[in-house]
Amino acid sequence: LVFIPLFLVYGWFFWQTAWIRNYDVSYPDGFQFEKRMLSAGKPVSVEGGGDTTKTCGRSAIAVVTAALIDFNVNQNSWISSMPVYKAGLFGLDWDATPWFDNKASFQRGVHQAIRRTTVELTDTLGRIRGTSEADKGLQDARSAVQFDEFTWYINPFDNKRPFGPTTQTPTYYRSAIRHLNDFNDRLAKCRSTFDARADNLMTLLDRIAKDIGSTSAEIRDRAEKSNAGWFDTRADNLFMYAKGQLYGYYGVLRAARSDFRDVIKSRQVEDLWKNMEGQTRAALALDPFIISNGREDGWLMPTHLTTIGFYILRVRANLVEIRSVLDR
DSSP states (O other), rough: OHHHHHHHHHHHHHHHHHSSOOOTTTGGGGGGGGOOOOOOOOOEEEETTTTOEEEEEOHHHHHHHHHHHHHHHTSSSTTTTTTTHHTTBBBBOGGGGGOOHHHHHHHHHHHHHHHHHHIIIIIIITTTTTOOOOOHHHHHHHHTSSSTOOOOOOOOTTTTSSSSOOOOOOHHHHHHHHHHHHHHHHHHHHSSSOOHHHHHHHHHHHHHHHHHHHHHHHHHHHHHOOOBBOOTTHHHHHHHHHHHHHHHHHHHHHHHHHHHHHHHTTTOOOHHHHHHHHHHHHTOOOOSEEEEEEEEOOOOOOOOHHHHHHHHHHHHHHHHHHHHHOOO
């Protein structure tokens, strides 16, 4: 009888980590951005209308960011703050095992894209040339998603976090959804700002390129230090983190094409942009049954980690090329 509660708790954890609910590489298609006719923040002309009828284009980036948070913490359970995840497999860190840690790594990768995007919305896109006051709603969203990933209601065996009772991580992230949606509601009424200028798009692309470039460097470092193939229990964590990060940025970049449609059209980077999106989607298509970190010239065990690192570098090169064209 003593082991029944333990069995139930671990069984529930295994069920939650078994797969990623509602995972869909084509998720940006559901937003139907191609039907949008306005850049974000651009006023809509209303014949005979006054200030009370004035409307502006919503931000697709804010829409996707809110949807990614919903995907991470509502459609899926947030794994990283669960007590069983933090406790590990009878004391052994789950990240040091081949089991039940991939979903947590994927979610943290998606969340890294969310964090980076909310920072850019707050500091650059949601204000005029960085001189105006930052949008309070976006500031609140940024603060919420910056909260650490590992806090549960009580944390008795975690000296880095309050013992509790306290607010768990997913609650903070859910609040960011409300703040992002409120920002978009105000933007639709032209009561907030989305500054869809070319230099702001350049800044966004530059920050994303640096973010995925950092992940690529981690992948290279791991590949150089280990050639354990299927027996490298850390390789799957890094692979899934990178895949989650690209999953998030794929939607954000599709949204950016909508928000900055006028800039992208006037600078004639549509083809480059679509090529970059294709490279990102190709990286997301990588789905090995068992993730291996073998030698690059090995013939027995594949090198999935290096492969996704190569795709990341291709995406980064596309981002840098688009930025270069915009800067001319």
